[in-house]
Amino acid sequence: xxxxxxxxxxxxxxxxxxxxxxxxxxxxxxxxxxxxxxxxxxxxxxxxxxxxxxxxxxxxxxxxxxxxxxxxxxxxxxxxxxxxxxxxxxxxxxxxxxxxxxxxxxxxxxxxxxxxxxxxxxxxxxxxxxxxxxxxxxxxxxxxxxxxxxxxxxxxxxxxxxxxxxxxxxxxxxxxxxxxxxxxxxxxxxxxxxxxxxxxxxxxxxxxxxxxxxxxxxxxxxxxxxxxxxxxxxxxxxxxxxxxxxxxxxxxxxxxxxxxxxxxxxxxxxxxxxxxxxxxxxxxxxxxxxxxxxxxxxxxxxxxxxxxxxxxxxxxxxxxxxxxxxxxxxxxxxxxxxxxxxxxxxxxxxxxxxxxxxxxxxxxxxxxxxxxxxxxxxxxxxxxxxxxxxxxxxxxxxxxxxxxxxxxxxxxxxxxxxxxxxxxxxxxxxxxxxxxxxxxxxxxxxxxx
Amino acid sequence: xxxxxxxxxxxxxxxxxxxxxxxxxxxxxxxxxxxxxxxxxxxxxxxxxxxxxxxxxxxxxxxxxxxxxxxxxxxxxxxxxxxxxxxxxxxxxxxxxxxxxxxxxxxxxxxxxxxxxxxxxxxxxxxxxxxxxxxxxxxxxxxxxxxxxxxxxxxxxxxxxxxxxxxxxxxxxxxxxxxxxxxxxxxxxxxxxxxxxxxxxxxxxxxxxxxxxxxxxxxxxxxxxxxxxxxxxxxxxxxxxxxxxxxxxxxxxxxxxxxxxxxxxxxxxxxxxxxxxxxxxxxxxxxxxxxxxxxxxxxxxxxxxxxxxxxxxxxxxxxxxxxxxxxxxxxxxxxxxxxxxxxxxxxxxxxxxxxxxxxxxxxxxxxxxxxxxxxxxxxxxxxxxxxxxxxxxxxxxxxxxxxxxxxxxxxxxxxxxxxxxxxxxxxxxxxxxxxxxxxxxxxxxxxxx
Numbered sequence: 001x002x003x004x005x006x007x008x009x010x011x012x013x014x015x016x017x018x019x020x021x022x023x024x025x026x027x028x029x030x031x032x033x034x035x036x037x038x039x040x041x042x043x044x045x046x047x048x049x050x051x052x053x054x055x056x057x058x059x060x061x062x063x064x065x066x067x068x069x070x071x072x073x074x075x076x077x078x079x080x081x082x083x084x085x086x087x088x089x090x091x092x093x094x095x096x097x098x099x100x101x102x103x104x105x106x107x108x109x110x111x112x113x114x115x116x117x118x119x120x121x122x123x124x125x126x127x128x129x130x131x132x133x134x135x136x137x138x139x140x141x142x143x144x145x146x147x148x149x150x151x152x153x154x155x156x157x158x159x160x161x162x163x164x165x166x167x168x169x170x171x172x173x174x175x176x177x178x179x180x181x182x183x184x185x186x187x188x189x190x191x192x193x194x195x196x197x198x199x200x201x202x203x204x205x206x207x208x209x210x211x212x213x214x215x216x217x218x219x220x221x222x223x224x225x226x227x228x229x230x231x232x233x234x235x236x237x238x239x240x241x242x243x244x245x246x247x248x249x250x251x252x253x254x255x256x257x258x259x260x261x262x263x264x265x266x267x268x269x270x271x272x273x274x275x276x277x278x279x280x281x282x283x284x285x286x287x288x289x290x291x292x293x294x295x296x297x298x299x300x301x302x303x304x305x306x307x308x309x310x311x312x313x314x315x316x317x318x319x320x321x322x323x324x325x326x327x328x329x330x331x332x333x334x335x336x337x338x339x340x341x342x343x344x345x346x347x348x349x350x351x352x353x354x355x356x357x358x359x360x361x362x363x364x365x366x367x368x369x370x371x372x373x374x375x376x377x378x379x380x381x382x383x384x385x386x387x388x389x390x391x392x393x394x395x396x397x398x399x400x401x402x403x404x405x406x407x408x409x410x411x412x413x414x415x416x417x418x419x420x421x422x423x424x425x426x427x428x429x430x431x432x433x434x435x436x437x438x439x440x441x442x443x444x445x446x447x448x449x
Numbered sequence: 450x451x452x453x454x455x456x457x458x459x460x461x462x463x464x465x466x467x468x469x470x471x472x473x474x475x476x477x478x479x480x481x482x483x484x485x486x487x488x489x490x491x492x493x494x495x496x497x498x499x500x501x502x503x504x505x506x507x508x509x510x511x512x513x514x515x516x517x518x519x520x521x522x523x524x525x526x527x528x529x530x531x532x533x534x535x536x537x538x539x540x541x542x543x544x545x546x547x548x549x550x551x552x553x554x555x556x557x558x559x560x561x562x563x564x565x566x567x568x569x570x571x572x573x574x575x576x577x578x579x580x581x582x583x584x585x586x587x588x589x590x591x592x593x594x595x596x597x598x599x600x601x602x603x604x605x606x607x608x609x610x611x612x613x614x615x616x617x618x619x620x621x622x623x624x625x626x627x628x629x630x631x632x633x634x635x636x637x638x639x640x641x642x643x644x645x646x647x648x649x650x651x652x653x654x655x656x657x658x659x660x661x662x663x664x665x666x667x668x669x670x671x672x673x674x675x676x677x678x679x680x681x682x683x684x685x686x687x688x689x690x691x692x693x694x695x696x697x698x699x700x701x702x703x704x705x706x707x708x709x710x711x712x713x714x715x716x717x718x719x720x721x722x723x724x725x726x727x728x729x730x731x732x733x734x735x736x737x738x739x740x741x742x743x744x745x746x747x748x749x750x751x752x753x754x755x756x757x758x759x760x761x762x763x764x765x766x767x768x769x770x771x772x773x774x775x776x777x778x779x780x781x782x783x784x785x786x787x788x789x790x791x792x793x794x795x796x797x798x799x800x801x802x803x804x805x806x807x808x809x810x811x812x813x814x815x816x817x818x819x820x821x822x823x824x825x826x827x828x829x830x831x832x833x834x835x836x837x838x839x840x841x842x843x844x845x846x847x848x849x850x851x852x853x854x855x856x857x858x859x860x861x862x863x864x865x866x867x868x869x870x871x872x873x874x875x876x877x878x879x880x881x882x883x884x885x886x887x888x889x890x891x892x893x894x895x896x897x898x
Contacts, residue, residue, distance in 0.1 A: 024652070167615060243675070258787055271787070319750070334711035338707050339721065344719050352721075356725060367729075
């Protein structure tokens with residue numbers, strides 16, 4: 001299908017290609033263009049294909065393209081075509097696009113925009129990235145609380161094509177202050193002469209333009225919202241945020257969390273779009289920090305080299321002890337970090353969580369320790385060493401789970417990101433603990449040569 | 450505030466309490482009740498508070514409560530009160546509630562429901578958990594493609610209170626087959642005598658009832674949907690899924706991924722609600738598997754005990770080498786796993802990803818190796834050992850990144866969950882690799898005593 005279309009365009013069978021494109025979903029068209037761009041360096045075909053798109057599709061497709069492809073298209077099309085696309089784009093999509101473009105393209109965009117749009121673009125560009133202001137749509141429907149239902153519905157019908165119409169509308173007074181939320185359902189089901197004021201709910205949840213997008217996403221989740229009004233410092237309505245934008249924010253925030261949990265600084269773009277040196281930079285710092293801390297673990301071994309030289313067999317259990325206690329610790333820390341992110345665990349629950357993890361570690365510890373004791377006793381035929389390994393793993397698992405569950409909670413209290421207390425950090429700490437236990441138990445039970 | 454309300458109810462100042470409750474958001478009320486239930490075992494106050502809630506709030510608050518609190522409330526209130534709550538609940542919330550209740554409560558719910566509702570409840574209960582069918586709302590607005598705009602708007606206005614009205618409506622033909630999507634905006638902005646058929650878009654993305662919720666969520670993300678129609682095997686419209694339900698699914702799926710990445714089987718309930726033995730069971734299996742694999746790493750050390758006994762100093766670098774290569778590997782694997790989940794990386798990108806990680810590992814490897822070489826040379830004043838450590842860490846980082854990026858991609862090809870190839874699995878493999886390199890390099894450069 002995709003190959004086919006590419007061929008049609010190459011052979012300049014545009015009418016046929018256009019018919020095929022018309023039936024496709026815009027997201028699929030954008031994906032297809034992206035694939036063409038990856039496979040073939042001949043971008044002329046893509047621009048051709050883009051140009052034969054039905055007008056009502058081209059702006060939509062454009063908004064789904066990666067920025068380098070957007071740039072190539074804009075560099076090829078005329079100012080008139082560019083103007084048509086910009087007319088169709090929502091203002092927040094326009095600003096997202098501008099933010100990624102080089103200066104010459106930004107200039108062209110500004111040139112072909114109307115004076116009003118220019119003002120709006122400049123205003124939106126001023127909001128810090130990843131703030132509520134940069135996330136919001138400004139093409140919302142303004143509803144005055146003195147309107148009648150009949151008038152409001154007429155307005156909605158008039159503006160439905162140009163404004164983002166969502167399940168909720170936000171109502172302002174004569175000084176444009178946000179006063180309440182009007183559910184579309186309540187508007188539609190009321191009689192024509194009812195006044196909007198009487199239909200609104202006044203306990204409306206709103207944010208200021210400067211609030212961080214992560215916080216906005218939290219509020220959407222907590223209150224099960226589908227849209228939210230954004231106000232300026234004086235409480236005047238300036239935009240709305242809809243849930244589809246929040247879904248993207250949630251993905252981004254999750255990616256950030258996951259990166260931090262794996263001891264990386266988060267990247268801004270997608271993995272495939274990020275360069276080698278940026279990736280290396282985001283990774284090497286934590287790798288270095290954790291490596292330096294791991295050398296302390298090494299010093300523990302060095303301190304006990306007499307024990308180790310006397311019983312060189314002990315060294316072969318080091319990887320197993322380190323890995324198992326590290327894994328046990330990261331199981332606890334990851335569970336707790338996720339609980340904190342989901343708003344389920346707070347600092348006040350710290351003792352409840354510790355008590356829970358303590359009991360879990362008893363169950364897991366006994367199981368693993370017995371397994372190890374029997375295993376080592378059978379394979380190495382040395383019950384003393386088996387006992388040392390068993391006791392160590394039991395203590396190490398308890399310590400690992402307690403450290404693993406406590407550190408993320410303490411991090412929240414210190415206003416640090418709990419995700420930083422995930423596996424790698426826990427592993428480093430727990431390694432030291434388990435080796436300390438190991439060599440102390442060993443020097444107690446095993447003979448020095 | 451919360452304390453205050455609790456006092457008001459204890460002192461039976463109900464009118465005052467009611468006024469305070471009226472002004473609160475339902476989510477906050479539900480949260481407050483939950484906190485009361487945790488702090489105080491005297492549930493009578495909560496049921497009292499629940500009963501004085503304004504009628505239009507109580508069903509909403511009810512739907513946000515944890516199931517044990519729901520159960521306690523239902524056990525106390527009369528059949529009439531229960532009936533009123535059920536009337537207000539959307540059918541999918543009713544079913545979610547029933548699924549968690551013991552048999553005696555289910556019986557009562559069935560008893561107070563109307564015959565029609567009973568049939569619907571039974572029907573919804575039959576869809577497998579976490580399928581599209583169990584996720585959908587059945588109170589949607591049915592629109593026939595032969596209707597005029599005027600008639601459709603009148604219908605919307607009539608049914609707005611009882612049906613889920615969303616930005617899109619789904620249109621059926623006379624045999625109830627799904628034929629297209631009608632945007633509310635297009636309906637509202639069209640002239641009264643237009644026919645619905647002419648306004649719909651026919652490239653509508655729909656799912657069958659039995660499709661897994663994870664797949665549904667993928668489609669929402671890919672196509673930026675806010676709602677989606679659900680059809681039966683014959684293509685008849687049976688329900689709609691809205692994005693607010695998908696947000697919850699996305700959270701669940703992310704939690705599952707994160708648990709798997711930390712070598713745990715996912716839990717069904719939240720962390721705090723899950724029992725100690727269930728948690729232990731979800732963790733011990735993987736811990737055991739990884740422990741057994743780690744013993745192979747131990748055997749490598751055992752094989753080289755001559756090298757180790759001759760140069761016991763080597764043992765103190767084992768934790769650092771293991772941790773650093775483990776971290777380097779998990780950085781790569783987690784980046785790639787996230788890329789796969791976000792649909793950015795597919796099997797066909799495997800060589801591109803490997804080439805990228807190879808270059809990243811060169812940069813990171815040179816940095817870390819130099820740092821280690823200099824550090825060890827200065828601290829231990831032994832350039833030979835410093836060289837062994839430096840060469841090992843360089844090779845180990847390259848191997849770790851390559852293994853870390855390759856395994857998750859191969860997992861997708863084998864239809865395995867890439868998240869299983871995260872840190873713990875990678876660590877275990879990479880440990881073995883780095884120790885093999887270590888001892889081989891060491892036996893080459895260092896004298897045997």
